[in-house]
Amino acid sequence: MSNQDWLERSRQAVWHPCTQMKQHETLPIVPIARAEGMRLTDFDGNTYLDGISSWWVNLFGHGEPRIRAAIEQQLASLEHVMLAGFTHRPVVELSERLSALTGLGHAFYASDGASATEIALKMSFHFWKNAGRPQKSRFVCLENSYHGETMGALGVTDVPLFSDTYAPLRRAARVAPSPDARQAGAGMGAEDVALAAAEKLEALFAQEADTLAAIIVEPLVQGAAGMAFHHPRYLREVRLLCDRYDIHLIADEIAVGFGRTGTLFAHEQAGIRPDFLCLSKGITGGFLPLSCVLTRDAIYQRFYHDDVSRGFLHSHSYTGNALACSAALAVLDIFENDRILEKNRATAERFSAALAAVRTHPSVRHFRHLGMIWAFDVETPRTDFARAFFAEMLAAGCLLRPIGNTVYFMPPYCIADAEMEQFAAATLHALDKLGCAGASAAGPALP
Known part of the structure; x- marks a missing residue:
């Protein structure tokens, strides 16, 4: 069965959490068939990098053996x-x-x-x-x-x-x-x-x-x-x-x-x-x-x-x-x-470096990082920023789900360098496409 088949069946049978269901008339539900590591794969074969660990639950990647x-x-x-x-x-x-x-x-x-x-x-x-x-x-x-x-x-x-x-x-x-x-x-x-x-x-x-x-x-x-x-x-x-x-x-x-x-x-x-x-x-x-x-x-x-x-x-x-x-x-x-905490420190350094251009984007305020969490606030006149950014990132094969005007990354600890670069490039593209350009330089980073 295709994505569309599962989407329609889900809309008819499932009441999804933390969701105004009427919004899914224009913002489709994403049916997932399988997952491995950072990647979620839908029924049509499209893949998405899980940048929020499926609501912060996944630590080491999907399907950890x-x-x-x-x-x-x-x-x-x-x-x-x-x-x-x-x-x-x-x-x-x-x-x-x-x-x-x-x-x-x-x-x-x-x-x-x-x-x-x-x-x-x-x-x-x-x-x-x-x-x-x-x-x-x-x-x-x-x-x-x-x-x-x-x-x-x-x-x-x-x-x-x-x-x-x-x-x-x-x-x-x-x-x-x-x-x-x-x-x-x-x-x-x-x-x-x-x-x-x-x-x-x-x-x-x-x-x-x-x-x-x-x-x-x-x-x-x-x-x-x-x-x-x-x-x-x-x-x-x-x-x-x-x-x-x-x-x-x-x-x-x-x-x-x-x-x-x-x-x-x-x-x-x-x-x-x-x-x-x-x-x-x-x-x-x-x-x-x-x-x-x-x-x-x-x-x-x-x-x-x-x-x-x-x-x-x-x-x-x-x-x-x-x-x-x-x-x-x-x-x-x-x-x-696996000495995960030690490995995460090295992973975090590389991801922070990959996000350097995001940090200095003119719409970004209060870029902050702690452990394996990165976040920043976006200065934008758009009242639909969270939904629009979510949709743009999905189109780029990335799952991020902003909280209001706050974009955050909380990926599984298995994230690879190429996946970091994909997130960074997609984020910059989405900010530019949505017209998120502030009038001044980015706000200071927080400790």
């Missing part, structure tokens, strides 16, 4: 068993290894990032209830933060497009200023912005600490905020404030974990340890749905009791799925055996 082999090996013995009252080798080994890597323990599993957010929020709320302080029931999030689209996660998501429609249903969090380094004025740096944001956060904590359970933060990079980078100093200050005011720190590393920022976990760059760590996306290398929340032993102990109601009774049918945990174990093996 070692992850596939681990799943196949596990499939021969056990595909799934419920984790209530049962356990199995992959979930035990994965939990032990994640604990050794993070210093946190007792992993609680679900299937997606939003569910991990829900788990962390509920655990924090329930901890304070078990501790005899039920008034500590509210949460703090950052401006423009995104933590998922289930109801609890929407309560700590400050993106009106996602949250406003459901305002009557959600319990909104207190919103603290973002440490987004793009806010730096004359004579300021990213660290100055971070300190100013932390100072305002302290004012909020000082006034409301008795009612606050936790603050949730995307360490170093706020993704849906337009890849808003912040200085590690902000995380250090937040950790100190949480300790001072007795408030939990939830690190949402769903998007930035597993090497995306240059370290295995982003919070490592601040030298801190959160109270809760949320993981998903890259945890299985893009093969299977899995998410995880790790927490401190002192928090776990508040639930350990003869009273059943003091236990954490949250559950998902596929919690700790054996196949998904096997994929995650293979991911950790690849990081260790």
Whole structure:
């Protein structure tokens, strides 16, 4: 069957995520038949370089043989068993290894990032209830933060497009200023912005600490905020404030974990340890749905009791799925055996060099890079920039999906030099074709 056949069948049968379906009357859905490495191939044989790792989940390239082999090996013995009252080798080994890597323990599993957010929020709320302080029931999030689209996660998501429609249903969090380094004025740096944001956060904590359970933060990079980078100093200050005011720190590393920022976990760059760590996306290398929340032993102990109601009774049918945990174990093996973080540093240098002309394009503002993430903002009068740029890049055989006027690259770690050059050339062509030429030189790069 052709692309057109699958496109029409999909439009008739599938409700696609994060999509106004009517737009697909003019912007066709792309049916994918197979994938390998960086390349997605449609049913007509056209190929596309996956520059965003299929929504940030794919780490080492599509079809990575070692992850596939681990799943196949596990499939021969056990595909799934419920984790209530049962356990199995992959979930035990994965939990032990994640604990050794993070210093946190007792992993609680679900299937997606939003569910991990829900788990962390509920655990924090329930901890304070078990501790005899039920008034500590509210949460703090950052401006423009995104933590998922289930109801609890929407309560700590400050993106009106996602949250406003459901305002009557959600319990909104207190919103603290973002440490987004793009806010730096004359004579300021990213660290100055971070300190100013932390100072305002302290004012909020000082006034409301008795009612606050936790603050949730995307360490170093706020993704849906337009890849808003912040200085590690902000995380250090937040950790100190949480300790001072007795408030939990939830690190949402769903998007930035597993090497995306240059370290295995982003919070490592601040030298801190959160109270809760949320993981998903890259945890299985893009093969299977899995998410995880790790927490401190002192928090776990508040639930350990003869009273059943003091236990954490949250559950998902596929919690700790054996196949998904096997994929995650293979991911950790690849990081260790292939020295991925070291290799990524060399890859990042080459990709940054390939993007040099993009960096200086007259429409580009705030070009920024961290680890295996690159982003820049585009000065353009076009209100349809994101859709138009997406379409132009697809025509050039590249998958990029701007967030508003922010273009970003978050490719699989297997990206080759020729693919870097293809992305750079296609990006320049699209910016020129769409008339994205600013009146002044490109804005300064951020640290």
